[in-house]
Amino acid sequence: MSIPPPSSSKPAAQSLFDLGLAGADVAGEAGLTMDAGQLIARVQIETAAALELDYAIPEKLLRTIGIGTRVMVPLQNQRVAAVVIELLESSSFNARLKEIASLVGTRPMFTTGLLKLAHWISDYYVVPVNRVLRTMLPQAVREKPETFLTDSHLKLAKEPPPEVFEKMHANAPMQARILEKLRSNGGEATLSELRRELPRATAIIKPLLKAGWITRSEIRVERDPFQTEEFLPSQPLTLTDEQQVVYEAVLKAIQREAYLTNSSTTTEPRPPSTLLLHGVTGSGKTEVYLQAIAQVLEMGKTALVLVPEISLTPQTIERFKARFSEKTDAIAVLHSHLSDGERHDEWFKVHEGRAQIVIGARSAIFAPLENLGIIIVDEEHEPSYKQEDAPRYHARDVAVVRGRIERCAVLLGSATPSLESFQNATQGKYELLNMTKRTDGKSMPLIRIVDMRLERRKGTEVSFINTGILSQKLRIAITARLEKKEQTILFLNRRGFNTSLSCVACGETVQCQECAIPMTLHKKDNRLVCHICGARRVPPTKCPSCKEPGLKYAGFGTERVEQAVREVFPQARMARVDTDTMQRKNQLRDTLKDFRAQKLDILIGTQMIAKGLDFPNVTLVGVLNADTALNIPDFRAAERTFQLLVQVAGRSGRGEVKGEVFVQTHAPHSPAIQFSRHTDYDGYAQQELEQRLAFKYPPYTHMVLISARGKHETQAEFTLQTLHKRLEQGLPVGTIMGEPTPAALAKAHGQHRFQLLLRSEKIRILCAHIKRVVDGLTLPADIYVSWDVDPMNVS
Helix, strand or coil, X not given: CCCCXXXXXXXXXXXXXXXXXXXXXXXXXXXXXXXXXXXXXXXXXXXXXXXXXXXXXXXXXXXXXXXXXXXXXXXXXXXXEEEEEEEECCCCCHHHCCECCEEECCCCCCCHHHHHHHHHHHHHCXXXXXXXXXXXCCHHHHHCCCXXXXXXXXXXXXXXXXXXXXXXXXXXXXXXXXXXXXXXXXCEEEHHHHHHHCCCHHHHHHHHXXXXXXXXXXXXXXXCCCCCCCCCCCCCCCCCHHHHHHHHHHXXXXXXXXXXXXXXXXCCXXXXXXXXXXXXXXXXXXXXXXXXXXXXXXXXXXXXXECCHHHCCHHHHHHXXXXXXXXXXXXXXXXXXXXXXXXXXXXXXXXXXXXXXXXXXXXXXXXXXXXXXXXXXXXXXXXXXXXXXXXXXXXXXXXXXXXXXXXXXXXXXXXXXXXXXXXHHHCCCXXXXXXXXXXXXXXXXXXXXXEHHHXXXXXXXXXXXXXXXXXXXHHHHHHHHXXXXXXXXXXXXXXXXXXXXXXXXXXXECECCCCCCECEEECCCCEEECCCCCCEECCCCCCCCXXXXXXXXXXXXXXXXXXXXXXXXXXCCEEEECCCCCCCCCHHHHHHHHHHCCCCCEEEECHHHCCCCCXXXXXXXXXXXXXXCCCCCCCCHHHHHHHHHHHHHCCCCCCCCCXXXXXXXXXXXXXXXXXXXXXXXXXXXXXXXXXXXXXXXXXXXXXXXXXXXXXXXXXXXXXXXXXXXXXXXXXXXXXXXXXXXXXXEEEECCEEXXXXXXXXXXXXXXXXXXXXXXXXXXXXXXXXXXXEECCCCCC
16 A cells, blocks of 8 residues: 555545545654744644644743643643644634643654554544544553652762771661672662662661762662563574575565665655565464564664564563563563553653564554564464454554554564455565475474264263363373373363353353353352453352252363363373463463473463463373354354464474374364364465355455444444434445344443444445444433444454
């Protein structure tokens, strides 16, 4: 796509690759300050939708206000936060302009590129730009900007004579001890370091300061989430032939974008600046990333690496920190598991230009890096890149647009690319790169499909607790691995002990009162838990509906799997990894370290262990129920099942021993399962794309999912039916609109949910129509209507 300069007139482009940068004009560079003749700033109020106002710049702020600066301005008898989006010489309201009250921070919070990106997101996803700007700043930065942790730096000013030291030892031994500590530490230390040995150090140093023996100054202390970690340096590996071809293609794109950035006169057609790397698991995609980033740094540019939150494991971060060990301070990590203080300091490390590499989850796409050389989106197919709340952006697509704005290469990597990205590559919008072999000649694991229908008929369960969990073939395989001191991963994407509790007499299932789903038994706590709203209750002894005592548990989660495996293999050392067990900070890191050090034989877990892990001694992976995702009422269910099976299988056989994978299923003939058995992505993509084309589903159309929810079921349903009728009037040609229906999750958090699905090849025209209709509709006070452009979940 060719992105034109931002314009106040909105272009008529119809897809991600044709969209222009709509919204208000954005002039100048971040940090550009006012000339003497320029006295007016146009600001976007952060708390008011699409409200842009002009304010006079007081003389004292002329040298400090620039594009992207956050300011406090007077509005309706109060002061509110705003962002400067334009500098003006005049305004139609000159005579009545109020002045900006103050600055927030000492330098612009938004680069020009990020402001352009905010307007693009606002336009494409149909969301107020102020909402986007708020999302771009972490809450810790937005609410407490430049609130840094400080410490006292103490320095030995002069050496006390021996007689003074003797007297001090006799009369003030604690003061003498502090001076000795400073002398042994090169003449300096921080107050917090002294407090570890002498809790009363703050009071003890006062006489030393007064006498002039030591000096004190305040220093800023980084809240580094990895300060206790040691990273052993790693060296670049020799690339395979396939890796070399891919690396050269990536480097060529980086250099081409750098040339175009410096050349404003070129009129040559631009080849794609986005590359899609389709590399099988274990093919060495990360090594290509690392070497490409090294070249970017050599060019004096910066790099942004996006990783799905679930794949942002300590092992992933360690690989980057180890490779760039001489520049570990130049790496910032941004994700949701950081404390507010850590997130604040990591963000400012980027903002102040001290970090050249950012590794993070979805929201890291807004990291204020300047002079970008490459954006890497690993596991680009992951649905977690889609934001669930407004603004409902997709970080992968935003990365592609930011790459065009910033004139940098964008590399999307996956063993199982999304069909949207694959289609873009086949149409020439992306450059397709392939790595079909594992490194060092390692072979792909052997995948065996186990039909659990036949397994149940054989009656091979060794105990009641193991019923339907471990097939005979999988038990035999685990036994063999234990004997050979090899490791096993067992995967089930469902936590808890039993997944439902129902009445034998009337068939009623015990459901959450706030959500329309069965409650899950967590046996350790002896509680039924709702996995949507978190509600908890003691398991009933009688049916809540018919009051009969006969209740039956069904289904199994990771907690039950752990109990079954411990019963069948009592000698095995094992751990369970899910959100129930990984509560303590760094617990996941410690568990994975133990597994890598082979202190554990079996690792049981959910998606937390499905991706981003590399354990050479793992030779067996068991997928306990491949049907979990397959039965979801969503047109992407089969695609996600295929992706998940291939990704999980990829954890096996990464060392010298060939890996083996057992996939337990009740639907062995499903195309998703059969194609995953042979790791045949091209075959699966071809048959799936044929179905999508026949039914006009993405990637051949765009989708908009409109939702209405409220505490009153009839009111929510009526609201969506009314909206449906209004949308029918003037509906853009070629749009396919369904009927209002209850959502698959018909009730959540006490609110009834209805949805309406629309499909069109011309997404911008459709979104404009939806916005006009919704804006002209008066909604009941307690009904909330939202829409999701390019939704990842329609169930």
